[in-house]
Amino acid sequence: MQLQLLWELQELDLSIKNLQVKIEAAFGLSGVNEAKVALEELEDDYSKKENQFKADRKKLKQMELEEQAIADQSKELKENMYGGKVTNVKELEQMHRRLDHLADNKKLLEENIIDLMESVETLEEELANVADKIKQAQDELNEKERELEKKKLQYNQELGQLQAQREELVKKIEKKYLDKYLILVQxxxxxxxxxxxxxxxxxxxxxxxxxxxxxxxxxxxxxxCENCGRLLVKLE
Ligand SMILES: [Zn+2]
Structure with missing residues (x-):
């Protein structure tokens, strides 16, 4: 009878140990960590692109102001040239050259503005795309965390039940048998x-x-056992 109870105790202890191993491994197996890393990578990517987007937008604004300044300068120059105030030929020629130079600058600036606008637009699309992916990754992480919590709760309930069973069982086992078991188990x-x-x-x-x-x-x-020293049981 006592040996039968000890055998049951051993079975119970092995189940408890097995469950504790599962609890320890639950986080690693849940995929929560991988999902976190994936989310962080996307957030980093978003942050880099967002910084680039803001910098490009700022630059674009500056270039547009520059373009306006050139236009203002040209307008003023033309008014002076054709307003009849300047009659000196050499001075007029100089003003012409200056006007041509401003026109060249404006053209170049306009080309750069168009390029930058395209790049800003592309970045904007990419940002929206990464934002979608971040949302998905966040949902996935939440789901995995929920699953892990559920699993942990279930394992802990099982563990509580097994430990309660163990307490009840131990009460029925005589001390000399229990002491021997505890030594041999180690x-x-x-x-x-x-x-x-x-x-x-x-x-x-x-x-x-x-x-x-x-x-x-x-x-x-x-x-x-004469060979390994384990307590032998012959169960029916
Ligand atoms: Zn043996």
Whole structure:
């Protein structure tokens, strides 16, 4: 009877150990970490693109102001040239050259503005695209975190049940049996007891001597495997 209870205790302890391993591994297996890394990468990407977008927009504004300044200068120059105030030929020629130079600058600036506008537009599309991906990644992370929480809750409930069962079981076991079990469990990594099947110790797969065999039929005797030292049980 006591050996039967010890066997049940060992089964229970192995289940508890197994569950604790599962609890420890739950976070690693949940994919939460990978989902976090993926989200962070997208957020970094978004932040870089956003900075570029803001810088380009600022530059664009500056270029547009520059363009306006050139236009103002040209207008003023033309008014002076054709207003009849300047009559000196050399001075007029100089003003012409200056006007041509301003026109060249304006043309170049306009080309640059168009290029930059295109790049700003592309960036804007990319930002919207990354924002969509961030939303998806966030949803995925939330989902994985929810699953992990659910799993942890379930495992902890199971663990609580097993521990309650263990407490009840331990109450029925006599101290000398329990003490022996606790010592052997340390020594044999959780497997203090071994069943005997066909005269073989299931702990180490070695035959039980005929001297020991006889004792196995005495239910209150504690019989140990001569090879591995485990407490032998012969369960019906
Ligand atoms: Zn053995």
């Amino acid at each position: 020594k044999h990594h959780g497997k203090a007891l071994a069943r005997v099947n066909d005269d073989i110790c299931s702990g180490c797969r070695v035959f039980i001597s005929s001297a020991l065999k006889g004792h196995l039929y005495n239910p209150s005797a504690m019989v140990y």
